[in-house]
Amino acid sequence: MVDTKTPPDATADGPTGPAGSRAGKASASRKGSNRAWATAASGRTAGLLVSPTLLVLTVVVLYPTIMAFRESLYGVKGLDPKTGFISDTEPYVGLKNYADIFGDAGDRFWNAFWNTTFFTVTTVALETLIGVAMALIMHKAFKGRALIRAGILIPWAVPTAISGLLWRWIFNSDGIANALIGHQVLWTTEGFHAKAAVIIAEVWKTSPFIGLLVLAGLQVIPKEVYEAARLDGAGPLAQFWRITLPLVKPALLVAVLFRCLDALRMFDLPYILIGAQKNSVETLSMLAQNEASNVRFGPAAAYAVLLFFYVFLIALGFVRLLGADVVGDTGGPRTPQRTRRLRRTVANRAEVPA
Amino acid sequence: MNARTTRVLQCSAVLVAAGLVLTACGSSGGSSSSGQSKSPSFTGRGPITYAAAKDSSGVVQKVIDSWNTQHPKEKVTFVQLPADVNQQRQQMIQNAETKSDAYTVLSMDVVWTSEFAAHQWIDQLPAARFPLDKMLKPTVETAKYRGNLYAVPAASDGGVLYYRTDLLKKAGISAAPTTWAEMKADCAKVKQLPEAKGMSCYAGQFEKYEGLTVNFAEAVNSAGGVITDAGGKPDVDTPAAKKGLDFLVDSFKDGTIPKEAITYQEEEGRQAFQSGKLIFLRNWPYVYSLAQKSKVAGKFAVAPLPGLTGPGSSSLGGHNVALSSFAKNKATALDFMKFFTSETSASTFLKDASLAPPYESLYDDAALVKQYPYLPVLKKSILGAVPRPRVVQYGDASSAVQQEAYAALTGDKSSAQALKDLQSDLQKSAAQ
Numbered sequence: 001m002v003d004t005k006t007p008p009d010a011t012a013d014g015p016t017g018p019a020g021s022r023a024g025k026a027s028a029s030r031k032g033s034n035r036a037w038a039t040a041a042s043g044r045t046a047g048l049l050v051s052p053t054l055l056v057l058t059v060v061v062l063y064p065t066i067m068a069f070r071e072s073l074y075g076v077k078g079l080d081p082k083t084g085f086i087s088d089t090e091p092y093v094g095l096k097n098y099a100d101i102f103g104d105a106g107d108r109f110w111n112a113f114w115n116t117t118f119f120t121v122t123t124v125a126l127e128t129l130i131g132v133a134m135a136l137i138m139h140k141a142f143k144g145r146a147l148i149r150a151g152i153l154i155p156w157a158v159p160t161a162i163s164g165l166l167w168r169w170i171f172n173s174d175g176i177a178n179a180l181i182g183h184q185v186l187w188t189t190e191g192f193h194a195k196a197a198v199i200i201a202e203v204w205k206t207s208p209f210i211g212l213l214v215l216a217g218l219q220v221i222p223k224e225v226y227e228a229a230r231l232d233g234a235g236p237l238a239q240f241w242r243i244t245l246p247l248v249k250p251a252l253l254v255a256v257l258f259r260c261l262d263a264l265r266m267f268d269l270p271y272i273l274i275g276a277q278k279n280s281v282e283t284l285s286m287l288a289q290n291e292a293s294n295v296r297f298g299p300a301a302a303y304a305v306l307l308f309f310y311v312f313l314i315a316l317g318f319v320r321l322l323g324a325d326v327v328g329d330t331g332g333p334r335t336p337q338r339t340r341r342l343r344r345t346v347a348n349r350a351e352v353p354a
Numbered sequence: 355m356n357a358r359t360t361r362v363l364q365c366s367a368v369l370v371a372a373g374l375v376l377t378a379c380g381s382s383g384g385s386s387s388s389g390q391s392k393s394p395s396f397t398g399r400g401p402i403t404y405a406a407a408k409d410s411s412g413v414v415q416k417v418i419d420s421w422n423t424q425h426p427k428e429k430v431t432f433v434q435l436p437a438d439v440n441q442q443r444q445q446m447i448q449n450a451e452t453k454s455d456a457y458t459v460l461s462m463d464v465v466w467t468s469e470f471a472a473h474q475w476i477d478q479l480p481a482a483r484f485p486l487d488k489m490l491k492p493t494v495e496t497a498k499y500r501g502n503l504y505a506v507p508a509a510s511d512g513g514v515l516y517y518r519t520d521l522l523k524k525a526g527i528s529a530a531p532t533t534w535a536e537m538k539a540d541c542a543k544v545k546q547l548p549e550a551k552g553m554s555c556y557a558g559q560f561e562k563y564e565g566l567t568v569n570f571a572e573a574v575n576s577a578g579g580v581i582t583d584a585g586g587k588p589d590v591d592t593p594a595a596k597k598g599l600d601f602l603v604d605s606f607k608d609g610t611i612p613k614e615a616i617t618y619q620e621e622e623g624r625q626a627f628q629s630g631k632l633i634f635l636r637n638w639p640y641v642y643s644l645a646q647k648s649k650v651a652g653k654f655a656v657a658p659l660p661g662l663t664g665p666g667s668s669s670l671g672g673h674n675v676a677l678s679s680f681a682k683n684k685a686t687a688l689d690f691m692k693f694f695t696s697e698t699s700a701s702t703f704l705k706d707a708s709l710a711p712p713y714e715s716l717y718d719d720a721a722l723v724k725q726y727p728y729l730p731v732l733k734k735s736i737l738g739a740v741p742r743p744r745v746v747q748y749g750d751a752s753s754a755v756q757q758e759a760y761a762a763l764t765g766d767k768s769s770a771q772a773l774k775d776l777q778s779d780l781q782k783s784a785a786q
Contacts, residue, residue, distance in 0.1 A: 077473075079472060079746055084471075084499065084500045085473075085474055086472045086473045086474070086746070172617070172622075173614035173622075174614075184613070186613070186616060186617055188561070189616055189617060189764065190562075190760070190764065190766075275561065275562055275563060276563070277562060277757070290753075293440065293443075293444060293749065294750055295447065295473070
């Protein structure tokens with residue numbers, strides 16, 4: 001696994017150089033054994049084998065996406081003032097629902113957009129720091145390690161709705177948070193403190209996720225690398241910056257990507273902890289849900305589609321980042337074998353949180 | 355882009371799309387509801403369903419069981435919906451949007467009538483078939499849309515003022531206050547007492563949710579203002595409405611209402627009252643029996659809500675039953691609705707689950723008054739109650755009220771500005 005991820009700087013630097021090339025050689029011997037496998041016939045078989053998956057994906061992913069997009073082109077049913085009844089059909093309004101976000105009604109959208117972005121940036125940054133620290137602790141061999149590991153993972157195991165309720169009690173006006181700081185802050189009211197409450201609860205809950213994925217990454221770093229580094233006189237800090245971090249980077253990036261995607265569609269925590277329709281914490285998902293619950297499916301679908309593109313762009317950015325940083329050999333020729341190897345790596349990582 | 359990136363891209367695209375499905379599933383299948391008959395005919399007999407919130411007291415099943423034994427061929431099945439009111443509404447709307455006949459009789463919050471009627475999700479009902487003249491008039495009003503009956507009151511509810519009789523008595527006050535000024539004066543006296551140290555005067559429900567709409571509407575109505583006029587048009591930017599809102603805003607400023615009450619829903623207020631932190635509390639009748647088991651047991655009583663110049667007006671709570679337009683066996687359904695909303699059933703609901711009945715006579719029943727001493731006060735409260743705005747886009751109207759009232763209470767806006775903005779918001783939402 002390590003071979004495909006050896007970063008360029010690792011080979012350039014003194015202490016890690018030998019380790020990098022050694023791992024590289026190990027993989028080279030395996031390389032090419034499967035090359036003849038990818039013939040046209042087997043390609044057809046492969047296509048046939050994945051077709052059920054594709055079919056399921058079409059039904060559960062593609063179709064709803066297209067339907068949501070179609071729905072976003074329709075407006076709100078009008079009320080006939082004479083009869084007092086709502087009309088039966090939704091008017092086709094084209095891209096008006098999208099254009100509206102640049103008009104008066106857009107304030108709420110942009111507020112939700114910035115909230116979403118703000119939450120994503122702050123929570124993911126904090127979670128990464130704390131998560132890596134947790135992973136380093138969990139990775140160390142010491143007495144009571146199993147207990148610490150289980151303890152760190154508990155927040156992640158608690159359903160978000162439940163942790164929202166728990167934190168609601170903590171941030172209650174007579175709650176323990178106020179007792180600890182010795183000053184009454186009404187956390188669930190509008191204002192920056194509401195954002196802070198969400199960030200604290202979210203970081204508490206999801207840092208273990210990053211910790212878990214990084215731990216998986218740490219465990220595949222061979223001990224010899226560290227031995228070699230120690231022989232070359234590298235201190236703990238140098239080992240962390242020059243070995244641990246570069247080698248765990250692919251795992252970390254995948255973890256951060258997942259967290260970003262997750263944070264961008266944040267809904268339940270602010271909804272339960274702070275409450276619906278609070279401008280300070282309203283995210284795009286909450287806005288779309290609110291519109292849908294007021295029977296305005298067109299605008300709701302438009303917001304959902306915009307969120308989709310936003311998430312998609314972020315994901316795309318990350319993948320570019322992954323492609324550039326992880327592989328680090330954009331100029332060189334690529335073999336299908338190595339590509340598959342990385343796929344598998346990513347897929348393995350993906351299984352961990354599920 | 356190289357192959358491995360593409361693959362990762364696909365991976366993440368799938369994830370992203372899966373996320374979208376979650377967000378979008380509420381939005382697909384929206385455009386439906388085509389031609390349906392305007393004049394309902396109540397035909398067909400057979401099994402039907404009754405969709406309502408999960409009932410922890412078991413009384414709903416008890417009433418349904420007694421119907422089922424009398425009508426073995428027209429059995430009613432109780433479909434339990436989530437306890438959360440918004441989720442109940444959501445499920446009923448989904449049921450209507452897909453024109454499903456899964457729900458026959460719907461238990462609806464009193465504020466949903468206009469929306470459901472305007473969308474033709476529920477049928478207009480023949481008023482002559484129900485004993486509406488025996489019911490409290492404000493409750494019947496909540497069941498109407500544009501003068502036509504679309505639902506039948508099954509249970510009512512009104513806000514009442516809980517107050518600490520022991521403290522008032524010690525301070526030499528014999529009767530509960532009927533105006534806000536009296537209430538503030540009483541508080542000033544009570545707070546002189548050593549045992550009232552650290553207590554706050556008054557609280558209601560001021561968190562940004564439906565309860566704030568209720569409390570705002572009560573303040574405005576109690577000062578002689580309205581949110582929407584008799585024709586359903588917004589008319590909230592008036593001096594009377596301002597006086598109502600100012601009572602709440604000023605009370606927050608001068609400490610009559612404690613600062614943390616901005617986070618209070620019903621339960622937080624009840625707990626504050628029960629733990630002796632409040633002299634006066636606006637809440638629903640359900641608090642009575644719970645407070646009787648707390649440390650303020652025997653030390654409190656209920657009174658009608660105070661107002662600006664005399665007794666105030668409560669908002670109306672409660673539930674109505676309506677008939678889904680897409681249901682089968684509507685003749686049975688109509689009979690069942692009549693049975694379910696009868697005086698006998700209402701008295702069972704009151705005895706077993708302390709649900710306030712829509713029937714006037716039950717409030718004067720000596721045995722019941724003995725069981726629930728607050729009944730006479732509640733009757734007064736409901737008789738003087740004003741329904742919350744009866745508009746089709748109730749959800750929008752209520753959020754607009756919450757938004758502006760909250761801004762005024764937290765001092766983000768002056769009360770005049772909040773009312774002005776609220777008026778224009780309500781007009782915008784009505785124009786849709």
